[in-house]
Amino acid sequence: MTEAIYVDGVTKTFGGDIRALDGVSFSVEPATVFGLLGPNGSGKTTLVRILTTILRQDSGIARLLGYDVATYPSYVRTLFGLAGQYAAVDENLTGRENLMMVSRLNHIDRTDAQLRSDELLHQFALFDAKDRPLKTYSGGMRRRLDVAAALVAKPKVLFLDEPTTGLDPQSRNGLWEVIEELVAGGTTVLLTTQYLEEADRLASNIAVLDHGQVIAQGTPRELKANLGATVLEIGCIDLATTARVVEILTPLSSHAPHQVANSVEITVDDGPRFAMNALRLLDEEKITPTTFSLREPSLDDVFLALTGREAEVVPEATDSKAKKKGRRRDR
């Protein structure tokens, strides 16, 4: 079966020396959500722009539904929908006029375009605002209209570049539901995001991009399992106690404990055994934690472990915990 999206060794350099993509490869099965995760400037948007024929790669292969993006750009443009990083909508038109414009530019005839526009306005809860100029729309409404515009031609592949950035939780949930419906109906979705929760919820496969390279790839479960650990969270009564707990537990663990306000997070290989040891040591010091829990690592933990960023890292604390006791990573 042909992959919906196929990327092999794609590179792109800007201005001669800024390497935005450095040999990116992955493939996406039809009717799934693929999450492209990475910090700002990791190359996510550049890759989306190459796959949507806006940019051309320097080398490597990029295909949509088996069609080479660089060889047949005009045909490929009939296959996908794109909702970019900022809502690309026309301020001077109403919501409905925006959808009509994009429909007409997709060469949908007028009657069908009107039906499709109204259908999408209903689906995205914009029908009541359809004849209002966009100036009166909230950020969330613009975003929804932007995604609706990407769907007018019922594309087989949908690219969503940070679709929920700046959305309130309710709109975000609404959009997630729409994405799930689309995928159930056979659409393939490539989603870029900085929100791990989003990738975790929607994506069946994830690639983590950093400095233009895929540094990890797999299902959310695999990525978490590869971290090979559980996370122990200990809540404390005050900051002084928290600092003391970090001090006590640092020699015990192969990963540095990491203080977040009044609690300590430690990634540990053997959760239950470590927990028992920790409790015993704390008891000897007459420290009673306010909370004490073992949990599976979140994608946040994975992301942090892979990119070493996200949190403001005190560099020494990451690797050489023995030398610099008491140093910790604060958010």
Next chain:
Amino acid sequence: MTIEASLVPPQSRRLSLAGDLKMMVGDAATITWRNLLGYIRIPEAAFFSSVQPIMFVLLFRYVFGGAIPIPGMTYVNYLIPGIFVQTVAFGAVGTSIGLAQDLHTGLVERFRALPMSRSAVLAGRTVADLVRNVFVVLIITGVGFAVGFRLHASVLAFIAGLGVLLLFSYALSWGFALIGLLAPNAETAQVMSFPILFPLTFASPAFVPVSSMPSWLQGFANNQPVGVVVNTTRVLMNGGPVGSLAWKAVAWSFGILIVLGPLAVRRYRRAS
């Protein structure tokens, strides 16, 4: 791992000249519609963009005009054709601003990812600006007659003058589209336009006879595109032998279109 070859799109989807042309016209019409709606939705912009040329008419007619003697005709009859050309030339800045705005709000990015004609965004912008120019020209015509402009040529010649003017305005739009695509943002597009517009409109016979200028400037003023178009419209609207002037004006317009049009389309394809 063996890499399979790319699939080849179905034949019906590939190039056919008639199909391409139909798509180009249809897409340009959609973009024109969208731009015209934009003008209608901001009536303040339309109002104030016609206030400026009206003020120029009043300024030159009543303030400066008395000091500028024109042999053989009233100053207002000399002035109005010049104002026409100056107005469409300044109006072309709108093309560059509008395009720069679309480019930097992400709208062009969306257009680039749509299966639409590559030249439609530029064609739709310039055609919408041509429609806007027709309205502005009609307003100036009304104002001109109100302040004393009198038709000495035939109505047909006057309309031919407007035709030369609008053709020139359309060609200029493409030139300024190129500036809009080169500018880093809309504000810069505007300031980039003026160093080109000022010498062309003011070092020209638009407001004063070139005979009052130093001789080295006269050659420029009479032969640069705005100067040629001013002279042509003036002769057509006031009567008199047009001679080869009209051909020079038309040649300048087509020259600008043929050279700057493709450059603008090329730039549009590449700009990011």
